[in-house]
Amino acid sequence: MRIFFGWLILGILGFTLVTACNHHTSQTISSSPKLPATECHIIKHTMGETCVPINPQRVVTLSSSTLGNALALGIKPIGTTNEIHQENKSLTSVKDKTEEIKLIGLSQPNLEAALLLKPDLIIGVDWFQSIYPQLSKIAPTVLGELNYPTWEKHLSFVAEALGKQATEKALWNRYYQRMEELKLALGNRYQDKKISFIYIWNDQISTDAKNSFVGSILSDALLQRPASQNIDAPYGAVEISLEELEKADGDILFVATYARDGGNQFFEKIQRNLLWKNLKAVQENHVYFVDFTAWAATHMLGTDAVIDDLYKYLVNTP
Template identity: 70%
Template sequence: MVKHTMGETCVPINPQRVVTLSLSTLGNTLALGVKPIGATNEVQIDNNSLTYLQKKTDGIKLLGISRPNLEATLLLKPDVIIGLDWFKPIYPLLSQIAPTVLDKSDYANWQKHLSFVAEVLGKQKTEKALWQHYHQRMEQLQQALGDRYQNKKISFIYIGRNQINIDAKNSYAGSIISDAHLQRPASQNVDAPYGAFPISLEELKKADGDILFVTTFSKSGNEFLKNKQQEPLWKNLKAVRDNQVYYVDFMSWAASNMLGTDAVIDDLFKYLIHTP
């Protein structure tokens, strides 16, 4: 019996035919060693949204973008459906297809969703091993960093359609940066709804730091960034002047699941340790 946002649901032990509803649920399920038979992907953008998953999603049926195709889901005959509370409106329909459990969507506490998925799948031991791996990699990163970034500020922004967004400390990437004992600029060392907040071009100074990580999540975002890079306000950023701007994969840095953590840590090694 699993407690979730819609009550309590009896789920099968070690389910084999799993459907996931959200990218964070998909990533956590895969990290726990279970390959779903079907999944939704709410951020399918420009056919390039599962970069960090590489070949792990081969054979998983895409059931929809923001909402699953119920008929296609039914045809898969799942043992259990796991998702987030975005799907409350269709919960009665989903629960007629298979036992359905919906976790609270909480961007600031992405770690809790891993525990929830592990409970549903009976994979608590695997979850423990995943955290051991994560903390081991963090220790290796901290040792490699030493004290070279002790007085440096690490900034992270992402750019979409005509909008610059500042990543806050309570985001997914923010939590990983914090676990690495790296410091953020004062403007980013705050909590924000959904772990981010928008700024105008005139507020671009809030994006500055000694190191600036940048990502975009659409073609229009790429074009918008390209235009803004010609602006004096962009060129005058300290990180830009010092050639300390690094471009990273959006889906890795916004994964909100355990599977994406290695990709973010890899980037921190790549740009903070191995880049001259």
């Protein structure tokens, strides 16, 4: 069975992108107007080449990663999908940035809702190839690759589509500045410590590999991982059974639960298990609970949230 978490970021897959409703909607969507070459620039993407507005004003994003990157680049979309949206929570892990952004779907967009927004640009990921013809009739649409272990490439793709390459460079400069400050604050306190990170959803547990979103941040901070997580893995995660819980252990254990699929209830069961109680991090009271939507972000806004947590629990916690 493939790793859940890796492609929870791929839209909590298991959805069918082309539904009968979408098929019906596509029949009523007229083709988006073509822009003069002087008002657009060519973007290469998974579906070919598209001329997109030089200064788009009404952007729709498809995926939480695309949304977060657009916001980080200073563009507030008018609408978005968000596959990790949770009821009564902000659309992203970063608060106060998503007001007035219309949620047009979770794993897949509602095409009628997208059409009503009258976007001048749709930016998304290549999970939506099967409905690209319908999307491109609503507005110029570009779909970029989002491979969980190489999440940085999607930021560059969104920046190119929005003409925000200079802003992207500034974002990376700020990220590396924060990382240097974090390493200085950490000192050598954790040079011999192993930092573990697990996701819990429904009745499954996944450990985060080093070639993941969080794995890349921990690596940049020069923090060490347990041997079972110090590997590259498909989708950046490794699913483990309850009997393999020792693979989740470390000197420090970060835990994120996905409440929408029963993660909290399953975690309560795990905590009653003797294998959990025998973990070193548990016995030494070094288990820290972090926000799933932040640590699963795969976008630049999420890096700030993860770094903030590393300060909170590794620098400021005795």
